[in-house]
Amino acid sequence: MPFRMWTRWRRSRLAARPLPPAAQEWSARHLRRWSELPPALQQKLQAIAWILYQERRFEASRDWALTDEMKWAVAVNAALMLLGVRDYYFDGVKTILLQKQSFVLPQTSRWMVSHETSAGAAWQYGPIVLSWADCQIDSPLRRGGRNVIIHEFAHHLDGLDGEMGGSIQLPTRESIERWDEVLADEFARLQVALDNGQRTFLDPYAATHPAEFFAVASEYFFERPAGLQEHHPEVFELLVQFYNFNPATLTVLAER
Numbered sequence: 001m002p003f004r005m006w007t008r009w010r011r012s013r014l015a016a017r018p019l020p021p022a023a024q025e026w027s028a029r030h031l032r033r034w035s036e037l038p039p040a041l042q043q044k045l046q047a048i049a050w051i052l053y054q055e056r057r058f059e060a061s062r063d064w065a066l067t068d069e070m071k072w073a074v075a076v077n078a079a080l081m082l083l084g085v086r087d088y089y090f091d092g093v094k095t096i097l098l099q100k101q102s103f104v105l106p107q108t109s110r111w112m113v114s115h116e117t118s119a120g121a122a123w124q125y126g127p128i129v130l131s132w133a134d135c136q137i138d139s140p141l142r143r144g145g146r147n148v149i150i151h152e153f154a155h156h157l158d159g160l161d162g163e164m165g166g167s168i169q170l171p172t173r174e175s176i177e178r179w180d181e182v183l184a185d186e187f188a189r190l191q192v193a194l195d196n197g198q199r200t201f202l203d204p205y206a207a208t209h210p211a212e213f214f215a216v217a218s219e220y221f222f223e224r225p226a227g228l229q230e231h232h233p234e235v236f237e238l239l240v241q242f243y244n245f246n247p248a249t250l251t252v253l254a255e256r
């Protein structure tokens, strides 16, 4: 059996296993927009999360132990990003390491993005590290459109083109070029607005690096899609193409 067919078969077996009994309750607790999703989409989301949960390797830092709910919380938020994506279950993320609290790491390089606040970090072709305290729905990094889980998984997707620089693999050459133009323009505009003391829709952290702009825009895309569409319509439209999903109307685009 060709590798891809075998992978699909294996995943269909994983998806067919019964979900953890509390899955529904955990999804509602850890996803802000859970109740907005139609039942078919809730089901699809949980099926994706269930594969991530079983397939990816979750680890805790040395000083504590993970619960099934913690793993589910991460998996179901990451699954939101895959609703329109076929055959990719963050295969390139080797390990998801959960720390109890925020942590300190070396700074950003071409192959790794971390933050001074260090609620999360993502290595290209390597692990994603998350601070559990910052993953919880009532934490400051899950408010007002922020979502540290989506942020770090977005960095991973950014790295799939070979570099975590903010350029992303859109479906056509035209859209890739358009994104690079829009990103450069919007990034510069955000910096000017902040320099002028204006309040901005996106968190100022988006203005620290084009890669951060993409990661922060991805957070708002899933958490506050109507706002992103209003304030950054071109960013929104291109992210709809990238994720193959419109989170404002909750529709998956045609499979590609």
Ligand SMILES: [Zn+2]
Pocket (backbone or CB within 6 Å): 113, 114, 115, 151, 155, 211, 212, 215
């Ligand atoms: Zn970042």
